[in-house]
Structures are given as C-alpha cells and as structure tokens.
Amino acid sequence: MNSIHFMQQLARMPFQKLIRHLLFLFLAFTATDAAAQDRRSEKIEWIDVHVHPMARRGGDYAAAFAAAIAVMDEAGIRKMVLLPPPQVRGNQMFDFETLVAAVQAESARFGFLGGGGSLNVMIHESVKDGGVSEALRKRFEDRANQILAAGAAGFGEIAVHHLALRPGHPYESVPADHPLLLALADIAARHDAMLDLHFDPVAHDSRIPTWGSSFDNPAELRANLPAFERLLEHNRKARVVWAHAGSDMLGFWTPELSRRLLARHVNLYMSLRVDFGRAPQNHPVDRAGRLKPDWLKLFAEFPDRFVIGGDQFIFAPGPGGLPGFAQRAPVVREKTRALLEQLPPELAQKIGIENAIRLYRLKM
Numbered sequence: 001m002n003s004i005h006f007m008q009q010l011a012r013m014p015f016q017k018l019i020r021h022l023l024f025l026f027l028a029f030t031a032t033d034a035a036a037q038d039r040r041s042e043k044i045e046w047i048d049v050h051v052h053p054m055a056r057r058g059g060d061y062a063a064a065f066a067a068a069i070a071v072m073d074e075a076g077i078r079k080m081v082l083l084p085p086p087q088v089r090g091n092q093m094f095d096f097e098t099l100v101a102a103v104q105a106e107s108a109r110f111g112f113l114g115g116g117g118s119l120n121v122m123i124h125e126s127v128k129d130g131g132v133s134e135a136l137r138k139r140f141e142d143r144a145n146q147i148l149a150a151g152a153a154g155f156g157e158i159a160v161h162h163l164a165l166r167p168g169h170p171y172e173s174v175p176a177d178h179p180l181l182l183a184l185a186d187i188a189a190r191h192d193a194m195l196d197l198h199f200d201p202v203a204h205d206s207r208i209p210t211w212g213s214s215f216d217n218p219a220e221l222r223a224n225l226p227a228f229e230r231l232l233e234h235n236r237k238a239r240v241v242w243a244h245a246g247s248d249m250l251g252f253w254t255p256e257l258s259r260r261l262l263a264r265h266v267n268l269y270m271s272l273r274v275d276f277g278r279a280p281q282n283h284p285v286d287r288a289g290r291l292k293p294d295w296l297k298l299f300a301e302f303p304d305r306f307v308i309g310g311d312q313f314i315f316a317p318g319p320g321g322l323p324g325f326a327q328r329a330p331v332v333r334e335k336t337r338a339l340l341e342q343l344p345p346e347l348a349q350k351i352g353i354e355n356a357i358r359l360y361r362l363k364m
C-alpha cells in the first residue's frame, strides 16, 4: 500500500478505530525497535573449558580463583573448567587437589579436570625410563580413578606433543598411542569423562622453524598424526578434546586437516583458542578480527564438535603486572567474543555453551 492510500484509509476510519489502529502501529514499531536494541546490547556469553589458574609466589591459589570469577563477570563467561597445565617434574607443580576447594565453593562457576600435574608426569617419565612397568601402570590407573572420584569431568591437560614457546617452557613428546594414553582413554570411556590433549600436529617429518629453535625444542620434528589416529580409534567411547584449535604453530593444523579428522573420528572434539600463534594462515579470524569463510564452513559442518578453550592463564592482580602467558588472556577473550558474534546465533550457542555443558556434564 502506498502512503497516500494509507493516509486516505486512516482519514476514513471512525475516531475510536483510528486511535486503536495508531496505538497498534506505535506499539508494533517500538516493540520491534526494542527487540533489535536488546539483541544488539545482549552480551555474548560462553563457557571456557580450558583455563589455568596460576598462583603467584607463595602459592596463593585462592587469589587466582577470585581473579577468575572477576574475569568471568567482566567478560560474560558463564563458567570455567579449570585444569593444571601439562607439567614435567619441577618445583612449582600442582594438580587437581589445588582446584577442588575452589570448585566446591563455587560449583556454579567452576568445573575441573585433573592429571596435568601427575598423570602427565608419569607418561613422560615412562618414556625416559624406557617402558611401563606393572607397578607404574597400577599407580597411573589408581591416580586416574582418584581424579574422577574427586568429581573431575575428565583428564587434562595431557601433552602428547607440546612445543616450547618461550624460555623455560618444556618440550614434551610421546607417541599418542603410548600404553598409558590408551589406558587413560579406556578409563575416560568407562566413566564418560573427557580427555584434554595438547597435541601440536606434525603432518610430515620437518625441521623446527627458526622461531622454535631458540627454545627447548629438538631440531627435527617427527610426523605424529598416525599415532594420534590410533589413539582415537582405540576406544570410540573415549571423548578426546584436542586443545588449542585455531592457534596453529607449525602450519599443519589446517581447516582441511580438522575436517578430515573430525569426519573420520566421531569421538574427536576441538577446543578453540582464538589467538595468533605462529601460523596465522590457519587461524579462524584474520588480523582485522574477521571470521574466515573456510572456518565458518567447518563449524557449520560439525556444530556439535567445537567448544571454547581459551587457554587463559589467570593470576591474581599483583606487582609487576601479569606474568608470561597471562598477558595474552584479555586478547584471547576479545577475539573469542568477536568470533562468537560473527557466528549464526544457534551456532554461537552450541559452540559457546551447549556443547560444553553436554560434553563436560556441567551443572549450570
């Protein structure tokens, strides 16, 4: 209807009907406007399934947990799954025991994984020691069961192949089909638990890139995907979440590789760390923060297989600012928000929230 016709119609209406009609138009217009306003101001929310609370000197983890709550409130993160980093023997080790108290006190905000400070150490020491004795296997399985009995949603962070990214950062490497990893997959499968793996993929034997040669990395990197696939095939009920998708370091973790492995392995999931690592060509957002079409396509093809795992290192505020990797966390949060905002709403809801609740059996 054109506007002259519309005005003529209004002029012909009885007064009361005219008032009702105008009121209806006014309400319809303001309601749509308000809904649009709401959508724009609605804060994107997500669950981060890969967060490392870290103590400053003196081991004050309570302050780190409080800082994590503050971060969640500020950023719109509904819940965090806390986990110890994949440690090798050293002097500042910690495992799930350190996380349990915080999680129990704030069960609406935190879940946890365990083993990064114990199972991971046993796996990597067994490689150096040249094998897995019966005694070690028993100790390993007892520890895994203890972690789940304490209420963990699974195991992590476990390093299969972990590049050193800075001085003092460990290089860790073990075949993914190592007997203790296969045993851990079986335990995870029996208890419907997650297995969070750090696995820097190497598609073919290659030399360490120049940036990596100044840290504690070997000069030659060996192809490691076949063993990873054997681990995934070993027990289809074991849900493996491959950590740090979207921040490839070596140039091998392309959307095509992700697609191939997700299609072939129904028990494989990926947690997204939206960051610029060393191979930005394989990252889901470009430098201007725009989501790349090949990643959007991948997410749409596998909407149930991605979660957000920001790898945020959370320290309490303190003198000297944030140490090391923790400086990256605010940037990761911004980029995560930008990525989720560019997804169709249903996909953002799945990747941001629903998949995490389902996979980690989170109570909200």
Ligand SMILES: [Zn+2]
Residues within 6 Å of the ligand: 157, 198, 243, 244, 311
């Ligand atoms: Zn990691």
